[in-house]
Amino acid sequence: MLRASGIHYHAGKKQILKNVSAEFHAGEFNMILGPNGSGKSTFLKIFSGELAASEGIIQYDEKELRKIPRETQARSRAVMSQHPELSFPLTVEEVVMMGRYPHFDFAPAKKDRQIVEEVMGKMDLINFRERNYLSLSGGEKQRVQFARVLTQIWERPEKGIRYLMLDEPLSSLDISYQHEFLRMAETFLGKDTVIIAIIHDINLAIQYAHRLFFLKDGELVAQGKPSQVLNEELLLHIFSIKARILPNPLNGSPLILFDR
Numbered sequence: 036m037l038r039a040s041g042i043h044y045h046a047g048k049k050q051i052l053k054n055v056s057a058e059f060h061a062g063e064f065n066m067i068l069g070p071n072g073s074g075k076s077t078f079l080k081i082f083s084g085e086l087a088a089s090e091g092i093i094q095y096d097e098k099e100l101r102k103i104p105r106e107t108q109a110r111s112r113a114v115m116s117q118h119p120e121l122s123f124p125l126t127v128e129e130v131v132m133m134g135r136y137p138h139f140d141f142a143p144a145k146k147d148r149q150i151v152e153e154v155m156g157k158m159d160l161i162n163f164r165e166r167n168y169l170s171l172s173g174g175e176k177q178r179v180q181f182a183r184v185l186t187q188i189w190e191r192p193e194k195g196i197r198y199l200m201l202d203e204p205l206s207s208l209d210i211s212y213q214h215e216f217l218r219m220a221e222t223f224l225g226k227d228t229v230i231i232a233i234i235h236d237i238n239l240a241i242q243y244a245h246r247l248f249f250l251k252d253g254e255l256v257a258q259g260k261p262s263q264v265l266n267e268e269l270l271l272h273i274f275s276i277k278a279r280i281l282p283n284p285l286n287g288s289p290l291i292l293f294d295r
Contacts (some may be wrong), residue, residue, distance in 0.1 A: 036092070037082060037231070038058050039092075055090075055091075068187050074250050078250065108186075117202040127163040132148075132151050160184040199220065200230075201220070203233050203234070203235065205236070238290060240261075256273060262289065265289050265291075277294040
């Protein structure tokens, strides 16, 4: 489990997060939603260790994050940032191999190469192996970056928990790859894995999320299972637009229609 307790974050005089507390459980697809500027990415950066909270505590499996060595974190926690930047002309295979860096000192072992090969196959990247990463489209780069983070924590741990964190991973993907991406993430679910994603498409989130977390103006407004937490009043409050919630005719899950 990942636990955030009493998280505050200030950027200069501006308060970005205000007393946010949440628990993200293994075996559940946790998704964070909210309007732009609500503090979603800042919250993820704090519980991934990229930023230090102004106040509050982050715990990984009952251990304070700040007390876990960086190299230990890197072997069990993978983060896909919103806009990963690379300026060197690396091949796709080299970028995916970057996910294995925490697991070897000087050169990848046979196991590392096998994992890279397996993940590239899963993500339909074999034919991109020798392509210059910088020449790829935005969607292709996202697939490569997802493959990179998957290789980092591909093996299930013998003990403890692994953590997969995704910051708006679907923004440049077409519909088929959006679903493929989320289905691939689903295969990671289990009692040994915490998955957290920031998603903008609420209807897509509903189809895959076990638990939703809604942020607005730096505060955690609501959290819970989609069927329990969703209502039209909450959606109006969060997104400032009228909505209706109907049963999806394909699977019975909630379907949200927004008023133009």
